[in-house]
Amino acid sequence: METIIKTESLTKIYNPLSLNPKLALDQVSLDVKEGEFIAIMGKSGSGKTTLLNILSTIDDLTKGKLFIYGKNIYEMSETERAHFRKENIGFIFQNFNLLDTLTVKENIILPLKLAGKIIDEEDFKQIIKDLEIDDLLDKYSFECSGGQSQRVAVARTLVMHPKIIFADEPTGNLDGVRSKQLMQYLEKVNREKNITVIMVTHDPLDAAYSSQMYYIEDGKIKDHLLKKDDSFDTYFNKIVKISMEL
Ligand code: ADP
Ligand code: MG
Numbered sequence: 001m002e003t004i005i006k007t008e009s010l011t012k013i014y015n016p017l018s019l020n021p022k023l024a025l026d027q028v029s030l031d032v033k034e035g036e037f038i039a040i041m042g043k044s045g046s047g048k049t050t051l052l053n054i055l056s057t058i059d060d061l062t063k064g065k066l067f068i069y070g071k072n073i074y075e076m077s078e079t080e081r082a083h084f085r086k087e088n089i090g091f092i093f094q095n096f097n098l099l100d101t102l103t104v105k106e107n108i109i110l111p112l113k114l115a116g117k118i119i120d121e122e123d124f125k126q127i128i129k130d131l132e133i134d135d136l137l138d139k140y141s142f143e144c145s146g147g148q149s150q151r152v153a154v155a156r157t158l159v160m161h162p163k164i165i166f167a168d169e170p171t172g173n174l175d176g177v178r179s180k181q182l183m184q185y186l187e188k189v190n191r192e193k194n195i196t197v198i199m200v201t202h203d204p205l206d207a208a209y210s211s212q213m214y215y216i217e218d219g220k221i222k223d224h225l226l227k228k229d230d231s232f233d234t235y236f237n238k239i240v241k242i243s244m245e246l
Contacts, residue, residue, distance in 0.1 A: 037190045
């Protein structure tokens with residue numbers, strides 16, 4: 001499979017010129033091949049969100065290089081980057097980021113509208129059916145439960161046909177049953193639509209749906225695990241072991 005994200009020594013320092021510069025990412029290299037499902041784990045404050053934001057181009061590096069689909073992200077103008085994100089990248093967040101003043105349907109098609117794209121009705125119907133939100137379309141997002149809201153947020157991402165989905169603690173506000181459903185769905189779109197998934201989580205059970213796991217500590221990669229031919233349970237147990245040892 002093609003390498004779609006190439007990195008060289010990703011380094012992020014927050015407030016570099018202040019009295020308290022914070023080294024949040026320390027020369028991380030993490031290449032991503034098309035179709036992979038990557039979990040990024042680590043304790044709170046270890047740099048997971050920083051890494052995800054940099055890989056997804058919504059935050060800037062202090063040092064290092066980032067190439068996505070062979071393009072050096074830092075040689076693009078902000079307009080080019082915005083266009084690039086729109087064409088390639090989808091996001092799922094812990095707090096869903098839905099707009100309360102819009103209905104579920106309006107929320108889902110908002111990014112399409114903003115991008116000036118026409119809604120593909122067949123595709124839309126399939127997505128809302130798969131996510132079991134077809135009977136929620138006319139509700140306002142504040143009327144939805146946490147699980148429903150996250151499925152709406154996933155639909156909003158999928159209608160844009162992203163090549164890569166970035167998710168930051170997507171199950172952070174979901175209970176166990178809803179978390180499992182969401183992970184199974186992400187695993188399914190990863191497999192069936194060949195969408196690359198890069199997900200931050202601190203839950204080994206979520207991470208066990210990935211094809212590989214990076215464990216970061218103090219802004220550095222401390223461990224890396226490939227699922228390969230492991231069963232779900234074997235892979236899960238290995239992830240638990242790493243999370244506990246560190
Ligand atoms: P995680 O997602 O693993 O909890 P983060 O990537 O959010 O960790 O943060 C990594 C470190 O960088 C933490 O020590 C955090 O306090 C710090 N940090 C994150 N964002 C900022 C910021 N905007 N300014 C200063 N420090 C930050
Ligand atoms: Mg975080």
